Amino acid sequence: GCLAPLAVFVEVFQQNDVEITIAEAREPMGLQKRDHIAALCAHPEINARWSERHGRPPGDADIDAMYARTEPMMIAAAGRHADLIPGLLEFQSFAREHNMSIGSCTGYTRKIMEPLIERARQQGYIPDSIVTPDEVPAGRPYPYMCYANAIRMQRYPFEAMLKIGDTVADVEEGLNAGMWTIAVTDTGNxxxxxxxxxxxxxxxxxxxxxxxVAQKLLAAGAHYVVDSIADCIALVSEIEVRLKTGDLPAQSIN
Incomplete structure (x- = not known):
């Protein structure tokens, strides 16, 4: 449910005497966290509340200050919400059996991710590559984390890759990378x-x-929407058939 970051975003705005709702905090989910704060500041209603409280709209210095405070808060919050989602280990086993590599993208920085990577490893999830937005020119919806994962794993072409995510930004990232994009409903933002x-x-x-949820993710351009990441297993053979007939992701957007 992407629960870990939400309370942090609400709290960091409260520290500036500005109230935001959980629903508002959730809207830009999937973006790199500074970009997320900037998107919240650009939200018309939040911007108006800030201006009313401070006599001016939030600027870059405000965004930077809030972002600097979020990192230690995010590390603590993420540690409280670090259980693997249902179906992930099942999909990982399938991928290993079929010579598929697994690369991970995120909205968290490397510093926030490090304890989460260890928690995931302890639970059995060990991707081949993990790229964070502070390691590339820009995070989602840009495709650079996907590109970096592919390079590190030495995998190509992109039309033979799957991007699995649960946010609109995930879908946009996958489409921008030229990948088959699968959106998950039950466990996401x-x-x-x-x-x-x-x-x-x-x-x-x-x-x-x-x-x-499915309607929103399909409207964003997802090629497929599934309930659980385990449901992606059945789609692999279908996508392989589509590729053999010359069907490509860029030609197949809903």
């Missing part, structure tokens, strides 16, 4: 719920929310 809270929903409410 757009659903916005912990596994426990999602499982407590009535099945009809789960379905209603899935449909709403």
């Amino acid at each position: 757009e659903m916005g719920l912990s596994r426990h809270d999602f499982e407590r929903l009535d099945p009809s409410e789960q379905k209603r929310r899935r449909v709403a």
Whole structure:
């Protein structure tokens, strides 16, 4: 549910006497965290609240100051939300059995990611490459993290690669990289719920929310939308067939 960063964004604005909602904090999710703060500052309603409180709109110095405070807060928050999502290890096993490499992209800096990488390793998830936005010219929606992963893993061409994510920025990143882009509904930012809270929903409410999330991610251009990352396994053979018939990601955007 991308829960770790949300409280941090709300708190760092509160430290500047500006209130933002969880829904507002969630909107730019997937971006590099400074870009996320900048996007929040550009949000018309947040910008108006800031201007009313401080007599001027937020500027670059304000964004930099908030971003500097978020990093230690993010490290602490991320550590509290570091369980692997359902289906990830199943997909990793499938990838290993089929000679597929796994590269990871993120909105977190390398410093924030380091303890998360170790937590993931302890739970059995070990990607072949991990690229953070501070290691490339720009984060999502630009494709540079995908490019860097491909170089590090020595894999090509991009039309034979999958980009799996759960945010609009993930979808845009994959499309910009020329990859088959698969969006996941149940465990991501757009659903916005912990596994426990999602499982407590009535099945009809789960379905209603899935449909709403799927519509948003399809509208962003995702080639496929699935409930769980494990559901991506069934799509690999389908995409292989499409490639053999000359179908390419750039020709197949919904």
